[in-house]
Amino acid sequence: MTLPITATDLQGRDDRLELMSVPDLCPRCHHRIHPKVVTASSISDRSVSQAIFKCTNQKCQELFIATYVFNAKVGSGGRQYELRAVAPFSAQPADFPETVQCLSPTFVEIYNQVIAAESRSLDQLVGIGLRKALEFLVKDFASAINPDKAEQIKASMLAPCITQFIDDINIKECAKRAAWLGNDETHYVRKWESKDVSDLKLLVRLTVNWIDSFLLTQKYIEEMNAGAPSK
Ligand SMILES: [Zn+2]
Numbered sequence: 723m724t725l726p727i728t729a730t731d732l733q734g735r736d737d738r739l740e741l742m743s744v745p746d747l748c749p750r751c752h753h754r755i756h757p758k759v760v761t762a763s764s765i766s767d768r769s770v771s772q773a774i775f776k777c778t779n780q781k782c783q784e785l786f787i788a789t790y791v792f793n794a795k796v797g798s799g800g801r802q803y804e805l806r807a808v809a810p811f812s813a814q815p816a817d818f819p820e821t822v823q824c825l826s827p828t829f830v831e832i833y834n835q836v837i838a839a840e841s842r843s844l845d846q847l848v849g850i851g852l853r854k855a856l857e858f859l860v861k862d863f864a865s866a867i868n869p870d871k872a873e874q875i876k877a878s879m880l881a882p883c884i885t886q887f888i889d890d891i892n893i894k895e896c897a898k899r900a901a902w903l904g905n906d907e908t909h910y911v912r913k914w915e916s917k918d919v920s921d922l923k924l925l926v927r928l929t930v931n932w933i934d935s936f937l938l939t940q941k942y943i944e945e946m947n948a949g950a951p952s953k
Contacts, residue, residue, distance in 0.1 A: 724802065729764035729771045737764045739771060739801045741790055749811040751782035760785060768792060771803050813841040819934040826862035829855050849907025849919045856900050856926050863933050864888055892932040900925035
């Protein structure tokens with residue numbers, strides 16, 4: 723079903739047109755919506771039209787701009803426009819386990835900046851950001867399990883830090899491979915040509931999951947170390 727609207731150009735002339743669809747996903751809060759049209763504007767040659775919508779999610783209610791391009795003439799003088807893009811887009815922050823949020827808030831902050839860069843198609847920054855996020859995650863974890871060596875860990879390079887200070891085999895092997903791919907993202911020549919940034923992202927996620935499992939396991943072992951408490 724098309725939506726008829728009136729768009730005004732720079733000279734104040736009204737243009738009646740039909741939008742072939744309205745955005746059904748808010749780019750700010752990511753909820754499914756039936757947005758309300760606030761106003762619309764058309765470019766003088768009428769090739770492009772932009773409509774401002776208001777999100778109908780009570781918790782959001784933000785405005786956003788939908789850009790339409792001319793698609794076809796219809797009926798007697800009618801013009802149909804096809805949805806091309808919506809902006810501004812707010813990236814959804816990644817959902818990390820509480821253990822990892824407490825362990826390394828800087829990792830979470832950098833990772834969410836990676837998500838924001840990715841949502842803006844800044845592809846070249848994603849791998850570099852993941853490499854930096856991984857370093858904070860690994861060093862904060864290594865420092866947490868080796869508190870007496872925290873200064874040494876902070877000053878070490880990432881690869882030796884993983885090898886020397888992380889014993890858990892799953893965390894070590896995933897972090898090591900993430901570091902290899904992370905280095906590929908920052909260097910001129912790739913060593914792992916069959917792997918890309920999506921593999922790096924997955925390995926960082928695996929490292930997060932293994933760290934979460936490790937910390938939760940450690941917590942319950944410590945809390946329930948001596949058998950059931952006597953009544
Ligand atoms: Zn919204």
